Amino acid sequence: MAILIKGGRVVTPDRDEMADVLIEGEEIVAVGADLSCPDVDVIDASGKYVFPGFIDPHVHIHLPFMGTNAIDDHESASKAALAGGTTTIIEMICPGPEDEPRVAFQEWKELADAGCCCDFSFHLAVVRFDELSKQQVRDLVSEAGVASFKVFLAYKGALDIADEQLFELMEMARELGVIITAHCENAEAIDAMQKQLLERGCFGPEYHEKSRPRCVEADGVNHLCAFAELTGAHVYIVHTSCQAAVVHAIAARDRGVHVFVEAVAPHLVLDKTHAEQHDFEGAKFVMSPPLRDAEEQGHLWESIACGEIVTIGTDHAPFNFDGQKDMGRDAFTQIPNGIPGIQERIDLIHTYGVCAGHINLQTMVDVCSTQPARIFGMYPKKGQIAPGSDADVVIYDPDFEGVFTHADSESRVDYSGYEGKIRKGRSAVVLLRGRVVAQNGQHVGGAGGGRYIPRKPSH
Ligand code: URP
Ligand code: ZN
Ligand code: ZN
Numbered sequence: 157m158a159i160l161i162k163g164g165r166v167v168t169p170d171r172d173e174m175a176d177v178l179i180e181g182e183e184i185v186a187v188g189a190d191l192s193c194p195d196v197d198v199i200d201a202s203g204k205y206v207f208p209g210f211i212d213p214h215v216h217i218h219l220p221f222m223g224t225n226a227i228d229d230h231e232s233a234s235k236a237a238l239a240g241g242t243t244t245i246i247e248m249i250c251p252g253p254e255d256e257p258r259v260a261f262q263e264w265k266e267l268a269d270a271g272c273c274c275d276f277s278f279h280l281a282v283v284r285f286d287e288l289s290k291q292q293v294r295d296l297v298s299e300a301g302v303a304s305f306k307v308f309l310a311y312k313g314a315l316d317i318a319d320e321q322l323f324e325l326m327e328m329a330r331e332l333g334v335i336i337t338a339h340c341e342n343a344e345a346i347d348a349m350q351k352q353l354l355e356r357g358c359f360g361p362e363y364h365e366k367s368r369p370r371c372v373e374a375d376g377v378n379h380l381c382a383f384a385e386l387t388g389a390h391v392y393i394v395h396t397s398c399q400a401a402v403v404h405a406i407a408a409r410d411r412g413v414h415v416f417v418e419a420v421a422p423h424l425v426l427d428k429t430h431a432e433q434h435d436f437e438g439a440k441f442v443m444s445p446p447l448r449d450a451e452e453q454g455h456l457w458e459s460i461a462c463g464e465i466v467t468i469g470t471d472h473a474p475f476n477f478d479g480q481k482d483m484g485r486d487a488f489t490q491i492p493n494g495i496p497g498i499q500e501r502i503d504l505i506h507t508y509g510v511c512a513g514h515i516n517l518q519t520m521v522d523v524c525s526t527q528p529a530r531i532f533g534m535y536p537k538k539g540q541i542a543p544g545s546d547a548d549v550v551i552y553d554p555d556f557e558g559v560f561t562h563a564d565s566e567s568r569v570d571y572s573g574y575e576g577k578i579r580k581g582r583s584a585v586v587l588l589r590g591r592v593v594a595q596n597g598q599h600v601g602g603a604g605g606g607r608y609i610p611r612k613p614s615h
Contacts, residue, residue, distance in 0.1 A: 157195060157196065157197050158178060158179060158180045158185075158193055158195065158196045158197070159178075159179040159196065159197045159198075159199060159547070159587070159590060160176060160177070160178050160179075160191060160192070160193055160196045160197070160198050160199070161176060161177040161178075161179070161199045161201050161206055161549065161551060162176050162191075162198055162199065162200055162201060162202075163176070163200060163201050163202035164176075164177070164201025164202065164204050164205065164206035164551060165204070165205050165206060166187065166205075166206045166541055167205050167206065167207055167517050167518060167521055168207075168208060168518070168521055168526065168540060168541050168542075169518050169519075169521060169522040169526050171541070172517065172518055174189070175187050175188055175189060175206075176188065176189065176190065176191035177191075177206060177541060177549065178191050178193055178196075179547040179549070179587070179590050180590075181547075181590055182546060182547055182589035182590045183543075183544060183545065183546060183547055183589075183590070184541060184542060184543055184544070184545050184546075184547050184549075185543055186543060187541055187542060187543065199551065199585060201551045203553075203555065204551045204552055204553055204554070204584055205517065205550075205551070205552040205554060206541065206549060206550070206551055206552075207241070207521055207525065207541075207549070207550040207552055208521065208525045208526065208538070208539050208540055208541050208545070208548060208549065208550070209241070209242070209243030209244060209525065209538065209546070209548025209549060209550055209586070209587070209588065210240075210241050210242045210243065210244075210501070210502055210524045210525045210550060211242065211243070211244045211245070211246070211524070211525050211528040211529055211532075211534070211538060211539060212237060212242045212244070212245045212246065212469050212470050212472070212498060212501060212528075213246045213418065213467050213469045213528040213531075213532060214246065214248065214279075214337075214394050214395065214418060214420060214469030214470065214471050214472075215233065215237075215245045215246070215247050215248070215469070215470060215471070215472040215498055216247065216248050216250070216471070216472060216473040216474075216494065217229065217230055217233045217234075217245075217247050217267075217268075217472075218230070218247075218263075218264055218267050219248075219250055219473060219494075220250070220252065221250065221314075221473075221492060221493070221494075222314075222483075222490070222491075222492040222493065223483065223490075223492075224475065224480050224483065224492055226473055226474050226475060226492075226494065227474050227475060227476050227480065227568050227569050227570075228472075228474045228496075228567055228568050228569065229267070229271055229568070230267055230268045230270070230271035230272040230273075230276075230606075231271035231272070231273060231603050231604075232566060232567055232568045233245075233472065233474070233498055233567060234271070234272045234273040234274040234276070234606055235273050235566040235599035236498045236499035236565060236566035236567040236599075237273075237274050237498045237499065238273055238274050238586055238588065238593045238594045238599050239499050239564075239566050239583070239586075239594045239597055239598055239599045240498065240499040240500060240501060240502050240503065240583065240597070241502040241550040241552065241583035241586055241594070242274065242498065242501065242502065243274050243275060243538075243548040243550075243586065243587075243588045243593075244274060244275040244276065244277070244529075244534070244538055244548065244609065245272075245274060245275075245276050245277075245498070246276070246277045246278065246279055246304075246528070246532060247264065247268065247276060247277075247278050247279075248278070248279050248281060248306050249261060249264045249278050249279065249280045249281055249306075250281045250283075250306075250315065251281060251283055251284070252283065252314075253283050253284050253314075253315075254284065255283070255284065256284070256288065256289065256292060257280060257282065257284070257289050257292040257293055257296060258292040258295065258296065260280070261278070261280060261296055261300060261302065264278060265278070265300075265608065268606070268608065269608065270604075271603065271604065272604070272606030273588075273593065273599070273601075273603060273604060273605050273606050274588060274593075274606045275538075275546075275548070275588065275589075275606050275607050275608075275609055276606050276607075276608060276609065277301075277532070277534070277608065277609040277610075277611060278302060279304045279305060279306045279337050280293075280296065280302050280304075280305050280306065281305070281306040281307070281308065281315065282305050282306070282307055282317060282321075282325055283308070283315050283317065285317065285321040285324065285325055290324075290328070293305070293325075293328065294328070294332070297332050297334055297613065300610065301608075301609075301610020301611050301612070302334075302611070303334050303335070303532065303533050303611035303612060303613050303614060304334060304335045304336070304337055304392070304532055304611070305325070305329065305334060305335075305336050305337065306336075306337045306338070306339070306394075307322060307325065307336060307337075307338045307339070307380075308338075308339045308343075309322075309338065309339060309340050309341060309342065309343055309376045309379065309380065310339050310340075310341040310342075310343050310346060310368075310376070310444060311339075311343060312343035312344065312346070312347045316343045319383075322383060323383055323386070323387065326383050326384065326387040326389035326391075327387045327389070329387075329389040329390070330387055330388040330389045330390075332613055333613030333614060333615045334390075334613050334614070335389075335390045335391070335392055335416075335531070335532070335614060335615075336384075336389050336390070336391050336392070337391075337392040337393075337394050337418075338376075338380045338391055338392070338393055338394065339376075339394055339395070339444075340373060340376030340377045340379070340380050340393055340394075340396075340401065341368055341372050341373050341375075341376045341444065341445055342372050342375045342376050342379070345368075345372050345375070346367055346368045346372060349366070349367040349368065349369075349372075350367045350489050353366060353367055353488075354487060354489065358488075359486060359487050359488060360436070360438065360488060361431050361432075361436065361438035361439045361441070361442050361484070361488050361491060362431060362432040362438055362488075363488050364431055364442045364444075364446050364488045364491070365428045365431060365446035365447065365448070367488070367489075368444060368445060368446055370397075370398045370400045370401070370448065371400065373396075373397060373398060373400070373401045373445045374398070374400035374401045374403070374404050376401075377393055377396070377401045377404040377405050378404040378408075380393065381404060381405060381407075381408035381413050381415055382408075384408065384413045384414065384415060385408065385411060385412075385413050388414075389414075390414040390415075390416075390614070390615055391413070391414065391415050391416070392415075392416040392417075392418060392531065393405055393415065393416070393417050393418060394418050394420075394469070394471070395418060395419070395420040395423065395443075395445060395469070395471045396417050396418060396419055396423075396445075396456075396465065397423045397445040397446070397447075397448050397452065397456075398445070398448050398452045398455070398456075399452060399455035399456075399459070401445075402417060402455070402456075402459050402464055402465065405417045405464075406464050414615075416466050416467070416531055417459070417464060417465045417466060417467075418465065418466070418467045418468070418469055419456050419459075419460060419465045419467070419468050419469075420468065420469050420470055420471040420497075421468065421469075421470050421471075421497050421500065421501045421504050421505065422441075422443060422447060422470075422471065422495045422497060422573065423445075423447065423448065423452070423453070423456060424453055424456055424457065424468070424504070424505070424508065424509065425453070425504050425508050425574065425577070426441060426447050426495075426573065426574075427447055427448065427449060427450040427452075427453065428446060428447045428448055428449060429450075430447055430573075431446065431447055436481075436482065436485060439477065439481040439482065439484060439485075439488075439491045440477055440481060440495070440571050440573060441495060441573060442481070442484070442488065442491045442492075442493055442494075443471065443473065443493050443494050443495045444493045457509060457514035457515065458514075460509070460514070460515055460519065460523060461514060461515050461519060465523070466522075466523060466527045466531070467523050467524075467527050467528050467531065468501070468505055468523045468524050469501075469528075470497040470498050470500075470501045471494070471495070471497075472494075472496055472497050472498035472567075473492075473493065473494020473495065473496065474494065474496035474567055474568070474569035475492040475494055475569070476569055476570045476571075477570055477571050478570055480492050495573045496565075496567055496569045496571075496572070496573060497573060497574070498567065499564075499565055499566060499567060500560055500572070500574050501524070502520075502524060502550075502552075502581075502583070503560070503579050503580070503581050503582060504560075504574065504579075505520055505523075505524060506520065506552075506554070506580060506581040507577075507578060507579055507580040507581060511580045511581075525538075525539045526539040526540065527539075531614070532611060532614070533611040533612055533613070533614045534609055534611060538609070546589050547587055547589055547590040548587065548588055548589060549585075549586075549587045550583050550585075550586050550587075551583070551584045551585040551586075551587075552581060552582070552583055552584060553581065553582050553583075553584040553596075554580070554581050555581075556579075556580070556581055556582035556584075556597075557578075557579070557580055558579045558582075559576050559577060559578060559579055560572055560574035560575060560576070560577045560579050561575060561576070562575055564597060564598075566598075566599055582596065582597045583596075583597060584596060588605070588606075589607075591605070593605070
């Protein structure tokens with residue numbers, strides 16, 4: 157039966173008005189005032205916002221990393237995503253240096269096909285780039301709908317890529333019209349800093365930030381942008397944590413480099429004092445790039461408001477405190493890096509971005525839905541409320557007030573990085589291609605139902 161969403165405030169980057177939304181099957185068929193239709197299920201959206209389904213452009217679910225594996229599976233992570241209003245995720249496929257790209261793609265895709273409840277796509281990390289891998293990368297673009305790759309300048313000896321290979325990969329990316337997403341921190345500098353700190357007896361999580369200060373990230377961004385300038389590749393800098401890094405990216409953009417900048421929720425809401433908490437509590441907040449001084453949050457919000465930063469993801473990377481984070485009790489370098497947040501992102505951005513006056517609602521929708529769809533080749537099927545778009549819709553209650561708590565989490569991870577923080581707003585109803593999949597901040601319905609989104613080269 158058709159669905160009519162009545163009386164809500166429809167907010168997209170190009171529209172902010174009271175309107176009804178009519179859905180037939182998996183698609184939106186009409187948006188306008190006073191729509192009516194016989195034999196229709198009506199959802200009353202009065203007093204609510206009506207947003208396009210949110211897209212998280214940066215999540216980790218299946219993640220073999222630092223001697224362990226992230227604790228979510230696709231079912232738990234995607235239920236968490238839907239509960240929080242995210243209807244599409246782009247997961248990082250992170251194979252090891254020995255793994256063939258094609259085998260890695262199949263492994264991740266099979267896991268997601270089996271369990272994912274929301275729609276999904278992938279960025280494929282290029283860690284190995286020999287002749288076989290080069291051919292497989294080409295084949296994955298033409299045959300499997302992979303249109304974005306990931307490189308790590310960090311994580312020496314585990315995931316990082318040599319400059320010679322990075323250059324060649326970026327030339328190939330330009331030729332194929334695909335985008336390179338990049339974790340920008342100088343791996344060699346971090347390695348040297350980590351060794352120095354450990355030799356001095358600095359073992360706790362509070363030393364993580366000191367081992368990779370802002371200049372290490374800024375240097376990584378500058379390096380990537382120089383290669384983009386030389387090769388003509390389009391690049392997307394993930395989880396940018398500080399103004400110094402943004403400045404390099406924008407300088408490159410001003411020189412004509414095609415560079416997009418992403419922020420992630422932890423850097424916008426948390427600061428490095430969280431990683432300095434006693435009794436190893438700080439380990440819950442060890443991620444890379446690290447949480448910074450609180451003043452950086454203001455800089456990041458300003459960059460979002462003025463369009464320098466164009467997307468907000470989560471970098472959801474769930475490692476349990478018990479049994480995983482505590483692998484690093486004797487040395488911060490052994491703490492699995494990552495903070496969970498796939499469920500909390502939209503409510504965090506609404507509370508600490510919109511309600512705090514840093515950004516407006518249209519910007520929130522743009523950076524959390526429309527821009528990820530545009531940059532990664534899913535627009536206007538995703539990221540828009542218009543006839544012909546997928547009926548991925550979030551009916552959002554801005555008046556809900558509460559606190560973030562682990563008890564509400566659909567993720568399997570054993571803590572919340574946002575425990576006890578004020579929360580304003582909640583998804584009242586979430587639709588994925590015309591199906592109600594979450595209500596009042598909880599996933600409803602069964603497992604599965606997510607669909608792989610193959611993508612085409614974007615430029
Ligand atoms: O600390 C982080 N960000 N963990 C996940 C892996 C990555 O670098 O994105
Ligand atoms: Zn990263
Ligand atoms: Zn990440």
